[in-house]
Amino acid sequence: MKPAPFEYIAPESLEQAVEVLVQYGDESKILAGGQSLMPLLNMRLITPSVVMDINGLDELSYIRQEGEHLHIGALTRQYRLERDARIRQTVPVLAAATRLIGHPPIRYAGTIGGSLAHADPAAELPAVMCALEVELCVVGPSGARRIQAVDFFRGALDVDIRPDELLTEVRIPIRQNVMWGVQEYTRRAGDFALAGAIVLAEMEADRWTNGRVVLFGVEDRPLRVPRAEAVLTQQVLSDSQASAVAAAAVAELDCHADLHASAGYRQQLARVMVKRAYLDAVAMWNEKREDTAGSA
Amino acid sequence: MQPQRRTIVTTAVNGTPVEALVDVRTTLADFLREEAGCTSVHLGCEHGVCGACTVLIDGLPVRSCLRLAAQATGHEITTLEGVMQTECGKTIGRAFVEQFAMQCGFCTAGFVLSLYHLLEGASEPITDRDIHETLGGHICRCTGYVSIVEAAKRLRDQRTCRGNS
Numbered sequence: 323m324k325p326a327p328f329e330y331i332a333p334e335s336l337e338q339a340v341e342v343l344v345q346y347g348d349e350s351k352i353l354a355g356g357q358s359l360m361p362l363l364n365m366r367l368i369t370p371s372v373v374m375d376i377n378g379l380d381e382l383s384y385i386r387q388e389g390e391h392l393h394i395g396a397l398t399r400q401y402r403l404e405r406d407a408r409i410r411q412t413v414p415v416l417a418a419a420t421r422l423i424g425h426p427p428i429r430y431a432g433t434i435g436g437s438l439a440h441a442d443p444a445a446e447l448p449a450v451m452c453a454l455e456v457e458l459c460v461v462g463p464s465g466a467r468r469i470q471a472v473d474f475f476r477g478a479l480d481v482d483i484r485p486d487e488l489l490t491e492v493r494i495p496i497r498q499n500v501m502w503g504v505q506e507y508t509r510r511a512g513d514f515a516l517a518g519a520i521v522l523a524e525m526e527a528d529r530w531t532n533g534r535v536v537l538f539g540v541e542d543r544p545l546r547v548p549r550a551e552a553v554l555t556q557q558v559l560s561d562s563q564a565s566a567v568a569a570a571a572v573a574e575l576d577c578h579a580d581l582h583a584s585a586g587y588r589q590q591l592a593r594v595m596v597k598r599a600y601l602d603a604v605a606m607w608n609e610k611r612e613d614t615a616g617s618a
Numbered sequence: 619m620q621p622q623r624r625t626i627v628t629t630a631v632n633g634t635p636v637e638a639l640v641d642v643r644t645t646l647a648d649f650l651r652e653e654a655g656c657t658s659v660h661l662g663c664e665h666g667v668c669g670a671c672t673v674l675i676d677g678l679p680v681r682s683c684l685r686l687a688a689q690a691t692g693h694e695i696t697t698l699e700g701v702m703q704t705e706c707g708k709t710i711g712r713a714f715v716e717q718f719a720m721q722c723g724f725c726t727a728g729f730v731l732s733l734y735h736l737l738e739g740a741s742e743p744i745t746d747r748d749i750h751e752t753l754g755g756h757i758c759r760c761t762g763y764v765s766i767v768e769a770a771k772r773l774r775d776q777r778t779c780r781g782n783s
Contacts, residue, residue, distance in 0.1 A: 333619065338619060364684075425669070425755025512754055
């Protein structure tokens with residue numbers, strides 16, 4: 323028995339869950355997939371007095387399309403994000419990024435909401451949410467709130483959820499003609515990324531529009547880089563722009579240093595990850611053009 | 619609905635019903651070892667990295683050190699003891715022996731369970747990448763991984779387990 327003593331409660335509805343949070347607030351922790359919470363409990367880095375297990379809330383596990391949005395319930399397991407046909411068709415970058423999380427047994431247990439609410443700076447899903455301009459829904463005693471992903475992540479392990487609120491859903495806008503790349507560097511397969519990047523843009527008449535460049539694992543939260551997005555969006559797409567986009571992405575970066583990587587090394591990795599992700603997006607576009615030309 | 623310090627866990631382990639009153643902070647791994655007698659469940663890192671405690675819950679491989687025993691109520695758990703009763707499990711065991719894919723054996727149960735799930739569950743042909751991804755979630759400190767990967771590839775090519783047929 324590793325964790326310090328706590329009390330356990332497993333609500334059977336969202337209403338009950340909110341009641342528990344109202345009563346215990348900061349004293350409680352929400353147990354979803356447990357892939358981040360359980361290590362923290364086992365190592366006694368946190369000692370909540372109440373653990374609320376929400377795995378009984380089947381109502382929070384779903385993937386459905388509503389108009390131009392994909393709604394994903396917070397308790398949806400990560401392995402479903404990898405394999406779901408609608409996700410692979412409408413937001414394939416989410417499926418690809420999810421496959422970079424830990425190992426298969428982690429993704430069979432881990433949930434999308436758990437990863438987002440935990441907000442590890444090196445985690446993939448928070449970065450994907452910022453790149454896809456997702457809206458997150460939280461529910462508390464006074465009803466529901468919606469928060470844009472870039473505002474939701476406030477710092478390392480710090481998100482815009484009050485102690486009496488629960489993350490319930492993400493709403494992903496579905497866009498057409500999206501080319502994308504996601505790349506990360508880890509010391510071993512399945513480790514947290516030392517640096518990672520997502521590059522994504524919509525293609526209109528051979529020009530990138532609505533370009534998005536997001537870095538993760540380099541600062542205390544996922545970082546959108548408008549400067550690199552501007553470079554990306556103005557240019558006619560080509561391999562030769564890759565270095566310029568990558569240089570712009572890390573120009574003002576203030577990386578953290580730790581046991582595994584110095585700030586300078588991390589910045590260099592981030593630059594290379596942006597470049598590779600950009601080249602993946604370009605390759606995706608070239609392939610698509612060839613397909614179109616071939617069938618014409 | 620009140621928070622509890624102790625709870626009754628009612629579950630099925632390798633097809634046998636198990637019921638026990640446990641402290642709510644008991645991990646599933648400890649529950650399986652101490653209440654269900656499944657000592658194939660090994661505890662290495664106890665934070666989800668090493669893979670030694672991997673078991674199947676409702677058929678899916680997960681870390682039993684990252685789950686509370688209390689969460690097992692209503693679910694079916696399979697450990698190495700259960701898998702070794704199956705033809706596929708026995709085939710995996712033989713392949714591990716033939717390929718020298720184990721040494722001290724501490725990590726072996728986890729490797730076998732993940733591999734069993736891959737071989738039994740695959741709906742598409744199993745690629746080398748699938749094998750590496752599956753085995754990558756386990757740490758072995760004695761053999762090196764080449765012999766384990768080799769055993770996995772042989773098993774895939776033999777097509778003994780269901781998903782391969």
